[in-house]
Amino acid sequence: MDFELTDEQRIAQDATRRMVSQEIEPLIAGYDPDQPLPKDATRQLIQILAKQGLTTARLPEEAGGSALSALTVGLILEQLPPVAQWALGAQEVTIARIYRGSTPEQRARILPDLIAGNKITCTGTTEPDAGSDPRSIRTTAVEDGDHYIVNGTKMWVTNASVCDVMMVTTSVGRDENGLSRMMRIVIDKEESPFTTRKIPTLGLKSGHLGEATFVDCRVPKRNVLGETGDASRVLTETWIANRPFMGLYAVHLAQKAYDAALAFAGERVQFGRKIAGFQLVQELLANIATAITSSRLLCYYALSCIDRGERSNQISAMAKRYSLAACQRAISEAMEVHGAMGISTELGLERLYRDARMLPIPDGTNQILTLIEGREITGIPAYRA
Ligand SMILES: Cc1cc2nc3c(=O)[nH]c(=O)nc-3n(C[C@H](O)[C@H](O)[C@H](O)COP(=O)(O)OP(=O)(O)OC[C@H]3O[C@@H](n4cnc5c(N)ncnc54)[C@H](O)[C@@H]3O)c2cc1C
Known part of the structure; x- marks a missing residue:
């Protein structure tokens, strides 16, 4: 058993420490750590991390991924201040989730702005009445021509109150046990408007844990990811x-x-x-x-x-x-x-x-x-x- 980090892992740790002291700390220093970091600053923060390949940590190399091992990503994340851990965490994992099961057209259309940090993204699964049990979600997606009409509320979503794009889990019916048949759909706020609000919390106050409400939100069918049931x-x-x-x-x-x-x-x-x-x-x-x-x-x-x-x-x-x-x-x-x-x-x-x-x-x-x-x-x- 080897308890030594590899040279590559040490270099990644050192480079992250330098990025934190030279770029991230100066960016966040001007803001009250107990107030939400403004959206522009959050975007800049994600862009700094994107330059290091961290928004693509879990993508395969052929998809432009940074090909870092999970351990190396963990070593990097450990060095970041909480506001960066959370903003990046939601961005990176949502990119990885959108990548899974998406078509080449969807990847080319949706991912570049998210990977570069030009748009802020997040994953909305939790709802007021569905937390630990995601199969009990009630946000519905109903077919209407070449659109889905989405209705429902997502809660406690990291990055929600500053997001441009949310990957949302929706229910398109129930299986024989009464559990939701879940479909993933990407909702771009500009194309398919929805409202968000920040939820005040005990900690992580500089982050953007929030709620999103979808009222008759028309989302193009081309934004449906993967297969129904893969969520x-x-x-x-x-x-x-x-x-x-x-x-x-x-x-x-x-x-x-x-x-x-x-x-x-x-x-x-x-x-x-x-x-x-x-x-x-x-x-x-x-x-x-x-x-x-x-x-x-x-x-x-x-x-x-x-x-x-x-x-x-x-x-x-x-x-x-x-x-x-x-x-x-x-x-x-x-x-x-x-x-x-x-x-x-x-x-x-x-x-x-x-x-x-x-x-x-x-x-x-x-x-x-x-x-x-x-x-x-x-x-x-x-x-x-
Ligand atoms: C910092 C933070 C970030 C988050 N980010 C996101 C995000 O990005 N996207 C998103 O969709 N959600 C996010 N969430 C929501 C989070 O995933 C849910 O809060 C979590 O799944 C728990 O759901 P709940 O709060 O509804 O609690 P509930 O599921 O209602 O649970 C209440 C209590 O019952 C217990 N419980 C539930 N079921 C069982 C069981 N079968 N056996 C024993 N005990 C049980 C729970 O452990 C808990 O103690 C975030 C939450 C926080 C605090």
């Missing part, structure tokens, strides 16, 4: 890599909290000595370091399983569920090292805590991930009666 498979295939990616988003936050706690413990003096010298403070620091290292290794391992083409449903669910719990606890412990300063909004540690609290929900809640692990272990799916 669950396409979503699941992409969630498998997304889960360790999100584990690494948590590692990024916990690492920031750890760096701050270690520095603080080395400076703060109580009872006539630096608090870093107290055994119980050392225990907090040791706990945080253990959480970061174990989470990081588990996510890297899950991504390397994906790269080897192994069935990775269990390890990917495990990596997300474990890392998010471990890193959330680690951030809380880093706040504890800071005493009252830990909860000060001036310091910003509490923002890491708020951001981390958002992560266990998308792409499989803790409960759903537990059940995926259980299904992989026992062979018995437990989430549907």
